[in-house]
Amino acid sequence: MSSEWNSSVSRTNWEVNREVVLQDEGTVLLNNGKAIHEGDNNDEEDNADLFSFDYDEEVVISIDLSAGKFGCSILDYHTKSLRVLNKDYVVNKSTITSHDLIDEVDPSANDISMLTGLLIMEVNPTVCLVPVRLEDWIFEYIKTKCNEIHCRLELLPINCFKKWSPLQSLQLKGHDNLIILNDLLSNSRFTTTVTLGTVACILVNHEQHAQLDEGNDSTVSNNIIRGRQTKSLYEDVIHNIGYIDIKDRMVLDENAMSALNIFPTAHKLGHDKMMKNGFLSIFELFNQVSSDYAKRMLKSWLFNPLTNREQIEKRYSIIRTLLDRQNAIIFNDLTQSIKRCPDAFGFINQLRSGKSTLRTWSKVAGFLEKGIAIFKLVSSLKLSSDEGNILHDIKNKVDLSALKECLRKVETVIDFDTSKDTKTLTINTGVDKRLDECRNIYNHLEKILLEVARETQGFLLNVLHQTNRRITKNLEKLVNAIYIPQLGYLVTVSTLLEPFLVNTPDLEWEEIFRSSDNIYFKNEKVLELDETYGDIYGAISDYEIEVLFSLQEQILRMKNQLTAYNILLSELEILVSFAQVSAERNYVEPQLVENDCILDIVNGRHALYETFLSNYIPNSTIIDGGLFSELSWRKHNKERIIIVTGANSSGKSVYLTQNGLIVYLAQIGCFVPAERAKIGIVDKILTRIRTQETLYKTQSSFLLDSQQMAKSLSLATERSLILVDEYGKGTDILDGPSLFGSIMVNMAMSERCPRIIACTHFHELFNENVITEHIQGIKHYCTDILISQNYNHIDPVQNKEDHESEGITFLFKIKKGISKQSFGIYCAKVCGLNKSIVRRAEELSNLINRGDDVVQHCGKLTEKEMQEFQKNQEIVKKFLSWDLDLETSTTSENLRLKLKNLLR
Template sequence: MGIDMGKGGRIGCAYYVAMDEVLYVEEDVAMGGIEAVDTLLLGVQPTTVLVPNRAPIELVELLERDAQRLDDESSSGERGAYVLRHLASAEFDYDTAKDGLASINLTSTPDPVEVVPSEEDAADCIGSSKHRNLMCLAEVVNLDSHLSIGCAGAVLNDINRRRTVEDSASDADAFPSFQITAIQMNTPADTMLVSADVLMSLQILRSEAHPNPQSQYSNNSESKAKESLSVYGLLQALACTSQGKAKLRQMLFRPSTNIDMIDERQRTIAVFLRPENREVVMAIRKLMRRVKNTKAVLRYVKRGVDRIRGQLSIRTGDWRALLRFSMVSSQLREALLALSGTSVLTIFPRIHDSIDPPVFLAIGEMILKTIDFQLSKESGHTEIMQGASERLDELKRVFARACEMLPDLTDGIQKENPAWAGQHIQHCTILPQLGFLVAVTIDQESGEGLYSGHTANDNWQISFANDGLVYYKNAALLELDSHFGDLPSQIADEEINVVMELSTAVLTHEDSIMRASDILGELDSLLALAWAAEKYGWIAPQMTCSNIIDIVDGRHPLQELLVPSFIPNNCIIAGGPGNDDLGEENASTEGNPAIFILTGPNNSGKSVYMKQVALIVYLAHIGSYVPATRATIGVTDRILTRIATRETVVDDESAFLVDLKQAAFTMNFASRRSLILADEFGKGTTTETGSALFASYLAHFLDLGEDRPKVLVGTHFHDIFDNNILQAGDGVAFGHMDVRLNPEAEDVEDQITFLHHLLLGRGLSSLGTLCAAINDIESDVVERARALIDLQELNEDLEEACSKVSEEDIQGLGPAELVARRFLETMIPTPGPGVNAAGSIRGMLEEVISLPQMEDTGL
């Protein structure tokens, strides 16, 4: 993955997926900044990151945060997420990268018109091969994305280096690796923009490194990470194939704002949820579980085969997976025809067109006629089916006859030699490249055989020694070698030829297999969404062009799985009407607030409520059903959050500064169709400063008028509302979570009951001291805090109140003052000859302290 940052925070990125053999080029993100880089890292999960030496320091510091280091042998055993490599800036040159990309053969279709270039500057003239290549490149890549094109050039150079290293260490006849079969450009059009803070704060994606450091990376191109509790983790568990899991991640990483696409996915899910289709859908899911990662299988097939320890290196399981895929694909195509209600959907015709049963059945038949799976299972390596090759069958018959000769050959050698030598001649065998050999017991002192042909007419030549035996070759065995030849090697070579022919035949249908694999992955992802809707009780939201969010009985998709019972809540907010090109508004937004402010007790569910609203909006934009009774979701172009403060020792920024940067990002990038979540913004500084910043933050959005976004905020700054700085009305509404108080309860935990039910209006107290008592804060600390709160509510001067002396302290000061007065009245004698001054003074002090106290202390 290559990343670069230009002026004004412009971000360029390109990355190569070895499994897909596709080079992806991101469109330059204007003013994306560090937030865009963080989002790309989270979504792509690269194993290697390339950055130019001239990169800004803030980009380098961000990338070094999660990079592997030479001193990664830490006590925690954790490794970095990727290898960070600093390259010369010349490798990110735009012109060089553009020429390198243009040199990749993207199409094999010949140019129907041949233009003869002029002699001057022939290579760059219209009609030249270079010009045609650039025209082909421009069809798939926006050449105005200079930074991303430069990153693609750096990635391309790194791929070439890797290919050179691998080619030098592998068989020249093997299929090359690190190939680029396609170039794709990702554009932000019709895509909801989300930052890494959103993905992490809402727990949409949350990957964790493998707990075993040795297993965190299985090879140079795949990261072994597991998904913790997250929306993706919830959905991927319902997918049956690796293709479906990958498609789900892509959908979550790039939620759509295209209502037609969203509606298509919802209608597909609705078809799967029809009662009459239930049995067919269950059968389809059962078939999908048999589909393996076809892309990985084809990678092994394309690499070819060679001899490793006398066996074919390609795994029998790969052929079995291809056979199963070819059969299951045809069965799935037929099963989908049994679904009702598919006539209005586009995915089913695409599946019908992508899977050609005769082609896939022919692939399966070729594999069945070539690979003997039963014999392969018994032998532990790939075995060729009898009849796949006449020459191979003949070689095996000859080899079998030769093996049948070995016992007689052993007896003959024993009889031809002295009787005493017979006990040392063990057996005869046939080995690849060595031919026929006779094994003799080894002499441990000399390292040679105890018998090695002591006759003049029979010269025994030692070949090698192994496992207490020495292998010899004599004249009779040499004659057999010349007659039969190297049968094991001939059989191995013919087996390789047969498998290579099968590989070539299968790879002629590679495009068909890949298309079918991709479409089945999309089908599996939609089946997973349908299964989630049925399993968790989700409903289809109504998508609208109106700038509104109207949710009835919404639930948090993750939180409801962790509690015995979840209390659903409603939400209705609307952004400014504005003007855009999304179409006619079809839902009224008048009278609905644009800013909804949550106040009230801690631990009552305010943060969960805000996140569940955002997650419902997010799920709706990937085409999924949502956890609610009813939902009308307006097209939302981005979700911006100021919720989680992600701190790291790499950055020297305080928590408050990080919060300010997140808040600034929401203000700079919000549009009227954005949804903003801010939880307790301003809490990292003094109460006066924090409340002022919070009030100004909300006022900024209100001042946008018809262009104001939808805002959900939670705060404990009650003085803003008590002083009428911000009041309900004119686009602002208040809400709080209901609680029941019982001050008379003996157990402090029974004094408050959180009902987690949203009520309109302000919550007048945060009940912070009660929450502190419930969470085992010392009672004297809680009581002192309550006393200070009471003084604040009475507008008392806390400094003056805290400086007053209590009655108990006054009573304790009386005797102390009396002792002090007695001490001042005491005459201390002058030291002289024969006078023990130290003993005299000590006695006086004891008398001052021990004298009976007078009733009148003079206070």
């Protein structure tokens, strides 16, 4: 380790928050709010696991924010790929949270925090590297995100972000890799300064870990095959370099992902059939992939919906091809063949590191077999004329003959059937003549050793014949010949014969070692065997290693083709999953438009809720806001805002998330649950639906809701979609409606108004001069209900008979118009609230609806209360007129009786 890395770290207060780090020349690791410094000698055993580093599975992300620019790079040790931003992201300083307002404003309500959170959630890193000079607001945000996914956060000195020499010394193969690397280095002074600093930090971090591990003896498998190690420090770490492309991605923050249930937030409980067949998240719905790499790719796709129409429609074309009736049989076969395809990155990493086992080679053979079968199926598909999708890439770019040749070599060399029985890697007969000869000798070694043992027994029988007849009779059990790898061939003699052997003349045997029962000798005969056959087991092992190493080198020479094909197969597996769900759930291909602010969905359905119901009731949505570039859209009677009203529990929230999910599914490249859909491409989905309350957030629910609302309005553009569910319900009856109404009217007057779907129970807003049905830019939907003839919704108290079946039937249909009632009391009634409470609530509601003075009404005494009052007055009068002075001689018992009669 360099002396610079070992130098001490001065620090001030490390408790809950990071404050100051001076002389930042060492690494500081944060774990559960505690700081651990490299060079500290205390609690070494407890902290040892923090410095462990897996060179096959780690995912390292490096983040920096400097001089108003954001940089990021990611190194995946599993795929040996480095990804970087194609240019530094310029910070919008107006959205950066002030240090003075850090406790008052949501720190995630800006572009940098959203981008950082998105990258961390997508990559799911195991190590996060940041500079010690990082500003507190972004540091705290990164720290929170890392704690959520149990990622190790490391603070590195600023010097690590300035050491570009490792980056300049990278030796990458391939034309594309060299082009990207040269482009990054040539633009370093202008557009990629901060990003290149993050790359340098990752490389320096790798160098430090390599130096820490240098010279340490590691425990390795007996099956390790090692070749010559003459490569540079980074050659085995980075094979490919690519860009983190954020230009063509839809942005979803954690609020939107939680509200839309993109990833699981709950677990299925019980054995209900409905729960068994239903899905609680989009990831579960599409998680029909089997390989680990495909699962990681699926998560990446779900984190990053596309905004590039051409890229999205390429995915549509593949689903369309797979679902073509002419391809039905092939599609079924392909669905089965692509399952459980091994991960090429995994077995190539094992081959490169020398850790190949029987399982490794089984994966190699399995991948090649699956790859050949899938290639043949894809080649049999009737493809459309669309060029450039992965089906054409598989058909035209994959070398089938090379795959077959690889598989032939693997199956020729390795005997998988015998290997499975013996649980050791076995080489086939006929691969290497020298190996076959050694095996033949080894297989006949028992006979050879038996012959040597008999000759030895005969020799000793002649020598000891006159000594002890009892011993000579059991000589076969006392003398033997064995072979021990590395020690060679030996004669074993029981220790019972040692006294007789000492007195034997001309016994030129060399004792090698002894145990409690036997003595192991070398005599002339076994020395001949050593000379003739040598260490036969060692020779077999050497020849097997040589054969496997040769095969390993042949496979590794094809690593680029195999990993490229692995990526194609993973993409195909995801799209096969999309196609399966689309076919099973009757999804349709949406129409995407780039310039129109439109959301036209006919009979749309909720992608998750419909999996729990046999008959889901669909709903349509139409938002036509003109062109995105049209600033005077309101003057042309266009509408970009929908306000939904209606009864409680009538499906408003489901309607919101249903539309959000249809847009989301369309832009991940999947068909959508609807009869027809036309969607103007969305750049962000922003939500105020679910209050994100946790133990570590001490803010009130309304404050958290307001932060979400402010964030949505701040980040939205005319291409965005905002979903709002009952904002304002957490405060008083004046402020809540005022805020909601002000937001809707203000956004309707904005030239850059996004598409907004909002629902509310603030019916007082829909009076004259507030939000009328004719206000420009806003259209009104309400949920439809069926009211029973026996249910008097004007005065429910008049219902003399109380039947549970009477009241409201929710139709779960959306229609144009405004609902003036929420029927909250009825909802509480059917939920089981006490009938007397419901009856009193209905009385008060009726008074308010009639405009009566509730306070005055509640202050009046009932007839029963008046009678009780008069009765009590009489009692008080009698008690006050009772002269207790006359009762001095009355016994206590008589006084008690008189008082009792008085109170009656």
